Amino acid sequence: MIALNVSDIARICNGQVIRLSADHELQTLLTDSRKVSNAQAAAFFAIKGPHHDGHDHIEEIINQGVLTILIESEPRPEWQAVNLIRVDSCINTLQKLAQYKREKFERQVIGITGSNGKTIVKEWLSKMLANHYSIVKSPKSYNSQLGVPLSVWEISNEYDLAVFEAGISRQGEMARLQSVIQPSIGILTNIGTAHEEGFNSIQSKLREKLSLFKNAQVVIYHSDAELIPQEIQHLPDSVKRMSWAFDHEAKFRVKHISGSHFHFITDNTSFELRLPFTDAASIENLIHCILSMLLLQHSIPDIQSALDQLERVDMRLKLNRGINQSYVIDDSYNNDLAGLESALDFLVHQKQHAKKTLILSDLLQVSEEKQLYEALAQTLKEKGVDNLIAIGSKLKAHENIISIPTSFYPDTESFLAALPQLDLSEQVILVKGARPFRFERIVRRLVEKAHQTVLEIDLDAITHNLNYYRALLKPGVKVMVMVKAFAYGSGIAEIAQLLQFHKVHYLAVAYTDEGIALRKNGIHLPIMVMNTPDEDFDALIEYGLEPEIFSLKQLQAFVAAYSQRNETLPIHININTGMNRLGFEADEVESLAQFILQHEHTEIKSAFTHLAGADEAMHNDFSLSQLNGFKQAKATLEKALGQSITGHALNSAGIQCFPEHQFDMVRLGIGLYGLEASGTHTDKLLTVGKLKTTISQIKKIKTGDTIGYGRAGVAEQDMSLATVAIGYADGYSRAFSKGKGAMMVNGKLAPVVGNVCMDMCMINVTGLKAREGDEVLVFGESPSITDLAGQIDTIPYEILTNVSERVKRIYLAE
Numbered sequence: 001m002i003a004l005n006v007s008d009i010a011r012i013c014n015g016q017v018i019r020l021s022a023d024h025e026l027q028t029l030l031t032d033s034r035k036v037s038n039a040q041a042a043a044f045f046a047i048k049g050p051h052h053d054g055h056d057h058i059e060e061i062i063n064q065g066v067l068t069i070l071i072e073s074e075p076r077p078e079w080q081a082v083n084l085i086r087v088d089s090c091i092n093t094l095q096k097l098a099q100y101k102r103e104k105f106e107r108q109v110i111g112i113t114g115s116n117g118k119t120i121v122k123e124w125l126s127k128m129l130a131n132h133y134s135i136v137k138s139p140k141s142y143n144s145q146l147g148v149p150l151s152v153w154e155i156s157n158e159y160d161l162a163v164f165e166a167g168i169s170r171q172g173e174m175a176r177l178q179s180v181i182q183p184s185i186g187i188l189t190n191i192g193t194a195h196e197e198g199f200n201s202i203q204s205k206l207r208e209k210l211s212l213f214k215n216a217q218v219v220i221y222h223s224d225a226e227l228i229p230q231e232i233q234h235l236p237d238s239v240k241r242m243s244w245a246f247d248h249e250a251k252f253r254v255k256h257i258s259g260s261h262f263h264f265i266t267d268n269t270s271f272e273l274r275l276p277f278t279d280a281a282s283i284e285n286l287i288h289c290i291l292s293m294l295l296l297q298h299s300i301p302d303i304q305s306a307l308d309q310l311e312r313v314d315m316r317l318k319l320n321r322g323i324n325q326s327y328v329i330d331d332s333y334n335n336d337l338a339g340l341e342s343a344l345d346f347l348v349h350q351k352q353h354a355k356k357t358l359i360l361s362d363l364l365q366v367s368e369e370k371q372l373y374e375a376l377a378q379t380l381k382e383k384g385v386d387n388l389i390a391i392g393s394k395l396k397a398h399e400n401i402i403s404i405p406t407s408f409y410p411d412t413e414s415f416l417a418a419l420p421q422l423d424l425s426e427q428v429i430l431v432k433g434a435r436p437f438r439f440e441r442i443v444r445r446l447v448e449k450a451h452q453t454v455l456e457i458d459l460d461a462i463t464h465n466l467n468y469y470r471a472l473l474k475p476g477v478k479v480m481v482m483v484k485a486f487a488y489g490s491g492i493a494e495i496a497q498l499l500q501f502h503k504v505h506y507l508a509v510a511y512t513d514e515g516i517a518l519r520k521n522g523i524h525l526p527i528m529v530m531n532t533p534d535e536d537f538d539a540l541i542e543y544g545l546e547p548e549i550f551s552l553k554q555l556q557a558f559v560a561a562y563s564q565r566n567e568t569l570p571i572h573i574n575i576n577t578g579m580n581r582l583g584f585e586a587d588e589v590e591s592l593a594q595f596i597l598q599h600e601h602t603e604i605k606s607a608f609t610h611l612a613g614a615d616e617a618m619h620n621d622f623s624l625s626q627l628n629g630f631k632q633a634k635a636t637l638e639k640a641l642g643q644s645i646t647g648h649a650l651n652s653a654g655i656q657c658f659p660e661h662q663f664d665m666v667r668l669g670i671g672l673y674g675l676e677a678s679g680t681h682t683d684k685l686l687t688v689g690k691l692k693t694t695i696s697q698i699k700k701i702k703t704g705d706t707i708g709y710g711r712a713g714v715a716e717q718d719m720s721l722a723t724v725a726i727g728y729a730d731g732y733s734r735a736f737s738k739g740k741g742a743m744m745v746n747g748k749l750a751p752v753v754g755n756v757c758m759d760m761c762m763i764n765v766t767g768l769k770a771r772e773g774d775e776v777l778v779f780g781e782s783p784s785i786t787d788l789a790g791q792i793d794t795i796p797y798e799i800l801t802n803v804s805e806r807v808k809r810i811y812l813a814e
Helices: 005-013 053-062 090-105 120-131 148-154 172-181 203-213 229-236 280-295 300-308 337-348 370-383 393-397 410-422 442-448 459-471 484-488 492-502 512-520 534-542 550-562 586-598 615-642 652-657 787-792 798-800
Strands: 018-020 028-030 040-046 068-071 083-086 106-113 135-137 161-165 185-188 220-221 240-245 254-260 263-264 270-274 317-321 328-329 356-361 387-389 406-409 428-434 454-458 478-482 506-511 526-531 546-549 569-574 600-608 665-668 690-701 719-722 742-745 746-752 762-765 775-779 810-811
Touching: 005 018, 005 083, 005 090, 040 053, 040 090, 053 068, 068 090, 083 478, 090 172, 090 550, 106 120, 106 203, 120 135, 120 161, 120 280, 120 300, 148 161, 148 172, 172 203, 185 203, 185 280, 203 229, 220 229, 220 280, 220 719, 240 280, 254 280, 270 300, 270 484, 270 775, 270 798, 280 300, 317 337, 328 337, 328 442, 337 356, 337 370, 337 428, 337 742, 387 393, 387 410, 410 442, 428 442, 459 478, 459 492, 459 665, 459 810, 484 492, 484 506, 484 798, 492 512, 506 512, 512 526, 512 534, 534 546, 534 550, 546 550, 550 569, 550 586, 586 615, 600 615, 615 652, 652 665, 719 746, 775 787, 787 798
Parallel strands: 028 040, 040 068, 068 083, 106 161, 106 185, 135 161, 185 220, 220 240, 240 254, 328 428, 356 387, 356 428, 387 406, 454 810, 478 506, 478 665, 506 526, 526 546, 546 569, 569 600
Antiparallel strands: 018 083, 254 263, 263 270, 317 328, 317 810, 454 690, 690 719, 690 775, 719 762, 742 746, 742 775, 746 762
């Protein structure tokens, strides 16, 4: 072990000890109050971020039993009976503590950086070496200024090898990560355009990344890649180069023989290997792993055996709707303790159902087994898992230390045999298992059956887009997020859960039943309802929903309905400034104020207006006149009522175009989902949704043959025709018929042939090497939702919201 006590922190990091109530060994570093584990041996770092301040959660942390807190501000009186240490920067302190532990570790450390492939190389290399070493590695893609020290902190002398990745987004960041990782072996994956805005040039970005290896013994890199051979010369001569190439001279020359067979040639020897994947990106990633194993003196048979056991790595947690009203989190690709903790954090923050179940296989790490399973038992208890289904002999051997209700099965087959008799209804189920247990079979049985068309929703992209818009706001401006229309097709309950997790201030829905559904799914945020008929009055109060009010007649009806109920009626006032859809006119505001003054149980939560043309610069003058009109109407209402009122006017486009008119709150809609209506900031947002389907059948069609209903498609030459499992009932409009639409198959666009049918359509895959069962991308990054909208002369909103609810949604998260 590389032990550190609380009293060591101030010495190592030059911190100020405000209180040292009880010195103890420090085992766990915490930065998120929602992810507490090993509380009594943990330290919480109260990081001040742009959207969250850890100091606001210190009382919550203390109540969870954490005994040590690191702060950046003045201590508060209520922070009693805990160790308090003040530091200049919590992130810097985390890095110094991790650096201290790294310097005590005397085994090999592999550091990986580059623009793409870092996480895949780390995962594949760790898998290939797992039979030979006890390995500590970054969980998931923990490669940031915060993620790296949290990863390196786990280092100890129980491990034989460490594998960490490092990512940067601006100049000067790598020096701090280098001091934490201090790799002895370096791997440079490649250099692309990701985060390029943080650097003067691609050369400066490459040189910054290479600085990770300035004290390494050796660095592995692809010398065919542009700029790398030139920039690698800036490393000290003491760093040995292990280059490989297809087309140029290098220490290792690689030749593609045929199929999956590759020939490796070096000065001393040559050999052949069979690679499990042969797409260009995978080949590059695999070669980095192969050369790393050679460097560590593993034999060619060992390397081939390790390659044969590799499977594609899906680094994302997948949240699916399951059978019997359950939800299933698929994280079945691997199983280690660090990855399990991340997956459990995702599990416990799902509020669709109260009961949380974990289906877990044996942990196959090479480690001190007793300590490993003791740590597992403690983690399950702290995370609040209600029920464990344990599969494997090692879990059974340690059942005496597991304190939560547990069912044991010797193998996956015995569990699948028992599954029909088990009650796994109305709960959230995490499935996490090591590859040999083949837990994908469990996932297939538990996940709700649907046809082959799925909409993948990237929850991390949602978070990125939310934070992008938040960064545009002035301090104190609140965020209301629109989740109407099934969250723009993305799934209302799941998106609302994420937004609640990230502490937005308000949600808005179109109809009362949408708000009720959110309440039933554990959403406690304030919710504005934009359309509320008279018959919804009782439901509004029962579920704590807040109606939009757009006329005096409507308000009178609401007040009359509640006159016998001694309860406050929270309302949002819609003021029409030019949209001419709903809302009070400016000359009605005085009458509205007088009515409200006469009915004291009416509480105005906000006043707002809708901009008619914020997404088009040609309407900027009109938008400004609307904003000024709203400002005047709001001031009139406030003066008449003698109180200030929260105001909001800006939608997604308005947030970008009119920053001086943010008022007290903004309404974020389509921008959250990765679509930027004005087209001026699209590069700042991430794609959220990918609509995918599969090829059901491929036919050979002869010249002159007709295709589909109405014989609308005619083969002008012999063609390969694929039928795919999506139609207008899934939301793929009939307007895409006759070549107006096209889908991506194996990197090439395949146009629609004939008319789109209700449940399927046909595409031309001539020359695309397509096979039955191949994945087809309907929209994503390319073609994008905007591309599809342009093909049929509509707007992206319609494409996104048209995706039918019968299409299965899968939610992805790190």
